[in-house]
Amino acid sequence: MLKKLYKYDLKSVSLLLVILHAVLLVYSLVGRIGFSLLKGGETLQTFEVSNLWGIAISFYFLGYALFIFAIIIGTVVYLGIRIQKNLFSDEGYLTHTLPVTPTQLLWSKVFVIWTWSIIDFICVVLSVLLLISYKETLPILLENTSTVFQILSGSFGVTDQLAKIVAVLDGIIQHFGFYPLLLLFSMCLGNLFKSHKVLGTILSFFGLNIILGLLNTMITLIIPGLSPFMQANLTQDNLSVYSGRLMIFTLVWNILFSVIFFMGSRYILTKKLNLD
């Protein structure tokens, strides 16, 4: 049943998202073709903003940046709206009378969010690569990517492999666990509001996010092993230990709340469902 739910849920959201992401790729492709044709193969680095082409390119990139931003935010918002509608609007009368468990309903939504997060990420990366990867720029691109990774891991004081793995795992859990499940839990909490359920969802999402953020900060300030103010003589060696400890705490925190959000959503769908 979960497979069937996933199939129909994915189908119901995909048409618009496929079109949007295809437009992004076409926009990037048009840009690439344009750059290739312009100035007889002159590279991006040698364009001058002062001339007419330069202005056109600036506008193109401004539009591109806005498009990327809109598509990333838009995908999440659209998925949220569709899931909310499927679970708690008139469509919910069908969704909740299907012979499936609330757990299956939730997993299906989570899988759809995961699927589109991955597609979204791949499309954005592809689009950027389409625009900036030329024979001349490729070595610089690879070098810069490697530097970024080094800076990222270095800036957290991470030196050993285990801590790097924890950092990556933390990012994955946050992106694929914490936030999608917070979104679903907020929708379920929104359903408990007597009226203005969508507003209830938005308030729950931002409210929980702020409260948990504050709680997290307070804990890290109070607990001796986590507080930066209680670390005496931070050297390169114990900075790495401290950062590792902080990252493990964040990882446990995100896993714990992902589980709480899932269980809470399931509880509401099972025991507190109230479709008006």
Added chain:
Amino acid sequence: MNPILECRNLTKCYDNKIALNKINLSLERGKIIGLLGPNGSGKTTLIKLLNGLLVPTEGSIFVDGHTPGIETKKIVSYLPERTYLSMHMRVSEIINYFADFYSDFDRSRAYDMLKHLNINPMDRLRTMSKGTKEKIQLILVMSRRASLYCLDEPIAGVDPAARDYILSTILNNYDENASIIISTHLISDVENILDDVVFIQNGQIRLSDSVDNIRFNQGKSVDSLFREVFKC
């Protein structure tokens, strides 16, 4: 054998308003039961509770001996009083959807009914009139070989000709062992197909009896009795 529907002290409150007040009810199998009452009497609340769309405040409700859940959803075919289908879907896609989820769904029965009503399976729901959408929902619901059909206001908002078609569809498409609960306040239209009636008012059962008993013992039609009981 368990009754198809059983309510024990079933209560449902919305804030301070009591929608259902300690209802005790047991419905037998193989009958067409009219759940009759004026607007706001608690008919839809009772139907939503038996479909698991609401949770009781107190008491319990059993469908074929089970509390509403995955087991009851397999055997209950529910027609809500609103359109619950995605407007962007084609009729054929909706039929596939039902066939995928409900093992008792009879695809050929659905296509027969569509053909009879001259509805193109390739049409999208958003291009259809309200009446046609309601007919499609009824076709989907009655194409299942369910043990209990729950029809909430199936004839409200459709023209008299469509009402006749809907009622004949209901009669022609259910197995003798199955039960049908029809919630409505349009008594005269459904009276002739009912076996039993349950009168509900202000969240309480006012009367539960067979149509024959009402006719022979009280010498009245159900419609007349309804008007008498619920006189404003």
